[in-house]
Amino acid sequence: MSIPVLTADRTRVSSAAVTPTRKPRRRALSGAWRWASPVALLLLWQVTSSTGILPDDKLSSPAKVLAAGVDLATSGQLGDAFVVSLRRVLIGVAVGAVIALALGITAGLSRWGAVLVDPPVQMLRTLPFLGLIPLFIIWFGIGEEPKIALVALGFAFPLYLNVYAGIRDTDPQLLEATAVLGFTRWERLAHVVLPAALPQALVGLRQGLGVAWLSLIVGEQINADAGLGYLINNARDFLRTDQVVVGLVVYAGLGLATDALVRALEGRALRWRSTR
Amino acid sequence: MAQHTVTVRGLVRQFGPRRVLDDLDLVVRQGEFVALLGRSGSGKSTLLRILAGLDRDADGEIAVDGTVSVAFQQPRLLPWRRVWRNVSLGLHGVDGREVAEKALAEVQLTDHAQAWPLTLSGGEAQRVSLARALVREPDLLLLDEPFGALDALTRLAMHRLVDDLWQRHRPAVLLVTHDVDEALELADRVLVLDEGRIVAEHTPPAGRPRRHADLTELRARVLADLGVVTDEAA
Numbered sequence A: 001m002s003i004p005v006l007t008a009d010r011t012r013v014s015s016a017a018v019t020p021t022r023k024p025r026r027r028a029l030s031g032a033w034r035w036a037s038p039v040a041l042l043l044l045w046q047v048t049s050s051t052g053i054l055p056d057d058k059l060s061s062p063a064k065v066l067a068a069g070v071d072l073a074t075s076g077q078l079g080d081a082f083v084v085s086l087r088r089v090l091i092g093v094a095v096g097a098v099i100a101l102a103l104g105i106t107a108g109l110s111r112w113g114a115v116l117v118d119p120p121v122q123m124l125r126t127l128p129f130l131g132l133i134p135l136f137i138i139w140f141g142i143g144e145e146p147k148i149a150l151v152a153l154g155f156a157f158p159l160y161l162n163v164y165a166g167i168r169d170t171d172p173q174l175l176e177a178t179a180v181l182g183f184t185r186w187e188r189l190a191h192v193v194l195p196a197a198l199p200q201a202l203v204g205l206r207q208g209l210g211v212a213w214l215s216l217i218v219g220e221q222i223n224a225d226a227g228l229g230y231l232i233n234n235a236r237d238f239l240r241t242d243q244v245v246v247g248l249v250v251y252a253g254l255g256l257a258t259d260a261l262v263r264a265l266e267g268r269a270l271r272w273r274s275t276r
Numbered sequence B: 001m002a003q004h005t006v007t008v009r010g011l012v013r014q015f016g017p018r019r020v021l022d023d024l025d026l027v028v029r030q031g032e033f034v035a036l037l038g039r040s041g042s043g044k045s046t047l048l049r050i051l052a053g054l055d056r057d058a059d060g061e062i063a064v065d066g067t068v069s070v071a072f073q074q075p076r077l078l079p080w081r082r083v084w085r086n087v088s089l090g091l092h093g094v095d096g097r098e099v100a101e102k103a104l105a106e107v108q109l110t111d112h113a114q115a116w117p118l119t120l121s122g123g124e125a126q127r128v129s130l131a132r133a134l135v136r137e138p139d140l141l142l143l144d145e146p147f148g149a150l151d152a153l154t155r156l157a158m159h160r161l162v163d164d165l166w167q168r169h170r171p172a173v174l175l176v177t178h179d180v181d182e183a184l185e186l187a188d189r190v191l192v193l194d195e196g197r198i199v200a201e202h203t204p205p206a207g208r209p210r211r212h213a214d215l216t217e218l219r220a221r222v223l224a225d226l227g228v229v230t231d232e233a234a
């Protein structure tokens, strides 16, 4: 009948347009069905747990995880751990951002900056930075500093690389056009170079935040006495797999939340692109 | 005696061993519309960039009197600034929303003041670029093949628009083009650039708008200067 034709037509439309436009009814259907398999898996997990196939000390059931979550939340433990971890990420990201922006802008704007800054950063980048943990412990001890330093380092590299690349990719034609209008170096920086580098910088921000969370999780494994990592390690010692999973869920939630935040930021800052 | 907006004498510009501009002389009088023709690679853009102050490595006497604006072949709008902002950039610093909107009205783009540049068609973007150039009330308007990337119909509309704007504001105009008809229709004086200097000068009939039929003979002469042999010239 006419269905294959319609399908073919639809594929063509969606590949041509920037945002695929589908029939609303079809979207509603697939939207609901996308939840089917996750829910089924969750049910399967619950059933295997309740029937004892999946032992509690290997992985607690979803219901137990939920109960443990409520428990940890109402006792205030989860909130405290959350605040500690969030603080580590925020400070680490702030420090990393200052370093990455300073280096990236320096390297991007001046030829000498590029010659002097970029090679060492590129060399350091090839180091697996999580391997630096022993050195960090020697340098910073086992308190907050090595954790924050790890987050800062993990965050700084992607941001630096993207800021640098974004600035270097600035269209020289636009710089010329504004030079003719009498713009000074600083005005061109503000009106042309930085806005031109923004999309790439936001890509760097997103990548950097991903690495920052990873750095936090790894960093919190070393001798933490507070924070989500501490909560998880503690739970491990008592074989409380339900609490471990709660910690993991919170990590995941934080990752998702920052991603959504950056996406919202992108949507707002890059409005001029979305209308293409 | 008429004032000169552009006075160039003995201009030399070399790229490596190549003299792209070689002892070039050029005068553009106040409010005069001059078209500069030349083969691709003959140095038209090079000359324009020197006059715009974008290339400071040229030798010779170069005097430009007054404010200069440039419109390039590509509109070169800042995509992250709304259309009216792009126009007010031409005012450099002054936050001239009103002035920008007036300039946009002159190029028939009032409705697009709030739009993002990436949503504009090629012709619309080029008109914004013209508005940005004109909003500064330049004494010299440099146009580097500003219609080159447009389709034929849009190009004709742009010719009328530029003619109109020039009559109203009376800047001196140096229009670089490789389109002979465009040059003959718009300019007071048509110059031909070849081998690094001005090799020919033609003056189309004074009246405007010019009738295509009146220009046939002149077109053949200009084309001959450019090394193209036509039936009329033969």
Ligand SMILES: Nc1ncnc2c1ncn2[C@@H]1O[C@H](COP(=O)(O)OP(=O)(O)O)[C@@H](O)[C@H]1O
Binding pocket: B015, B020, B038, B039, B040, B041, B042, B043, B044, B045, B046, B047
């Ligand atoms: N920055 C540059 N470096 C080297 N050669 C250049 C440069 N700019 C222009 N040229 C050369 O100068 C000649 C004239 O270029 P241009 O002025 O752009 O010609 P057109 O008349 O087509 O505008 C060309 O051969 C071009 O290759």
Ligand SMILES: [Mg+2]
Binding pocket: B044, B045, B046
């Ligand atoms: Mg050119």
